[in-house]
Amino acid sequence: MVSSSRTSGLVLDHIVLRLDGQPLLDIDCRILPGSVLTIMGESGSGKSSLLDFIAGFLKPDFRAQGRVILNGRDLTLLPAQERHIGLMFQSPLLFPHMSVLQNLMFALPSTCRRRQERRDLAERALADVGLAGFGARDPATLSGGQQTRVALMRTLLAEPHALLLDEPFSSLDRTRRGEVRDLVFALARKKGLPVLLVTHDEEDGLAAGGQVHRLEKAARKGRTYSAASADLA
Amino acid sequence: MGKAGGLPDVATVLVTTLLAGPVLAGLAGTVLPAFGYLPVLGHDSFSIEPFRKLVSMPGLTTSAALGFGTGLAASLISLTIVLVFTAAWAGTDTFRRLTRFLSPLLSVPHAAAAIGLAFLIAPSGFLVRLVSPWATGWTRPPEVLILHDPLGLAMTFGLVAKEVPFLFLMTLAALNRPHVQEYLKAGASLGYGRMATFFKIVLPQIYPLIRLPVLAVIAYATSVVDVAVILGPTTPQPLAPRLVGWMNDPNLSLRLMASAGALLQLLVSSGALLAYLLLEALAGACLRPRLANGHRHGREAGARISALLPMLTILAVMSLSMALLGVWSLARSWWFPAALPQAWSLERMLDALWAGGPSLGVTLIIACGAATVATGLALWLLEARGRRETGRLKVLIFLPLLLPQIGFLFGLQMFFLIAGLSGTLTGVLLAHLIFVFPYAFLALSDPWNRLDPRYAKAASSLGASRARVFFRVQLPLLLRPVLVTFAVAAAVSTGQYLPTLMIGAGRVVTVTTESVALASGGNRQIAALYALLQLAVPLAGFTLAALVPALAFRNRAAMRLER
Known part of the structure; x- marks a missing residue:
């Protein structure tokens, strides 16, 4: 599905975020299918708010300009659940009241109706990340790395058209981190998803292989503010 | 989005309509009859006659004062007990254990608590029975006004026993705020005693969270009816139960006076609320300058014990009262001064x-x-x-x-x-x-x-x-x-x-x-x-x-x- 059509990919079209009238960050770029844009910045630089804006969760005290366009479709005014943007957080956030398998089945689109088929798809997703047979387990009994892998498959089963990663590797220890990170990027590339990665770990940025942008904490210092613009096309 | x-x-x-609607409509429906307007009963002109009648009722001032005094005193005592206890024991095992006992007490209805308490402290109640006749010589219940005492002490005590669990749980919820535990540690590491840490660092932060519940307790306690009927003075009764009596009187014309009385009750309760707000401001003004005076109050063992006692007393009294309800409901005959029933059924x-x-x-x-x-x-x-x-x-x-x-x-x-x-x-x-x-x-x-x-x-x-x-x-x-x-x-x-x-x-x-x-x-x-x-x-x-x-x-x- 990797194509070079002019509309494909995730376009952040002249986005400016303001908090209480003060500009917080601006960004203007396009992330092609299968490629990764890494945004690095200290806390307070507005990177979480950027992800919130793209995914459809921006808090009302923020004001935003610009558009989010995914594969030619303007998402800016759509509710979160219609955007087809997969989100991964710092922690895996598996729903603690469901089993591992239920977590995955929750993500499957309702167009896939038959229970057995849903079950099979979820089981296969588990096997894909080396967790075959973990379906009946309580998510709380899985290790951090295993939980992150389940969370990744949960995100992908919802058939997203783009991925937003909010420091999803920061909760893992060093040895697991590289492994899980490679898995995420490999799967995203295979599915041809544009990926926006937010992190403050230099290594994450290097491993992503794409372009890296740094946001500087600025808004409160003076008139300069975080700016990043790029066209990876 | x-x-x-x-x-x-x-x-x-x-929700706004559901809550504010009835309150406003109810207030209007109280104010109009208070000024003589109640078309349903044929009163369709305004007058201050209801107030004139109200003022002429014997003992009205005493009734109003009783409502004001018992309610405000009960609220202040409850708040003090709760805050001092929390200050002295928050974070300890004792605290956790008592919490487990206090939470269920919150769900005991006021009336049930008051009835249990009456069984405990009445002249013919369990406490007197325990020491009679061997210590007191009483073979019949003594003729002292322990219940229904004219000053409303029993009623105040009953209210305290019920409001302490409520205010305690509200305080507990406030303590669940993020970082409160860290502040407790920070205080200790600067050499402050537990209680000093609580009053100087934690309370100023969590007080806004317990303020509304305290005000609610005052409004409730100054106008309570059921507890007043069971434990309160009778000659005269506090204002609220008297109002209910007039309202339910077969003589319908008393309703106008009762409505005027309800306005007086509003005045009494808001007076108590105002008095509390004044006290609050006064306490703030006195205590704020002392926040940074550096006194660490490190020796506090005595204070901590005296903070525990009232709480334990309330727990013991409430548990005994509830147990007495059980015993009484199973008793067939239980004559004074036997400590336990003679026959069960x-x-x-x-x-x-x-x-x-x-x-x-x-x-x-x-x-x-x-x-x-x-x-x-x-x-x-x-x-x-x-x-x-x-x-x-x-x-x-x-x-x-x-x-x-x-x-x-x-x-x-x-x-x-x-x-x-x-x-x-x-x-x-x-x-x-x-x-x-x-x-x-x-x-x-x-x-x-x-x-x-x-x-x-x-x-x-x-x-x-x-x-x-x-x-x-x-x-x-x-x-x-x-x-x-x-x-x-x-x-x-x-x-x-x-x-x-x-x-x-x-x-x-x-x-x-x-x-x-x-x-x-x-x-x-x-x-x-x-x-x-x-x-x-x-x-x-x-x-x-x-x-x-x-x-x-x-x-x-x-x-x-x-x-």
């Missing part, structure tokens, strides 16, 4: 239980109905408002608790009468809802706001609709607090005396109205049994709230109660 501020959502509007209890069945059924229907509606509304309101600030809304929701019930129930009763709801289950349920909803919202808003918002984000980014996120993710994650809220709401509904009495118009009889009526009668056994039945509803509710999540999530480690 959610709505961008601006217009309020449907749930907010609905299960049959008589079962007979009484049989007779009490219908009123228990009515209580259950109203409690479950009110709790379901209140919990549902609270959930709807919280979901609809998302994570918006609830500060101003909270004051509005608390409004019915900051006014004396009697002030607007008189008027409300009239509107219900006109609407044909007076004396119906629906009417009583609606009236209960006004007082039940604030507690439901209070119980649910903290857990709701503590729920990690990213669960909902994760679910909607997976394509789940808002309804699916609510029913499949948020509601199950909050199952325990939702059930606890339901139980709290059912307990509050069960404890309602005045709304049931006024709106039920004697045709809707619950175990609470029945037990207050029986408390003044001679049959202690029946009174004890009805008081026990009052406990049954909250007990069942809280048991369910503990069992259901434990069963539903028996295989989910992260859903277990963290302790």
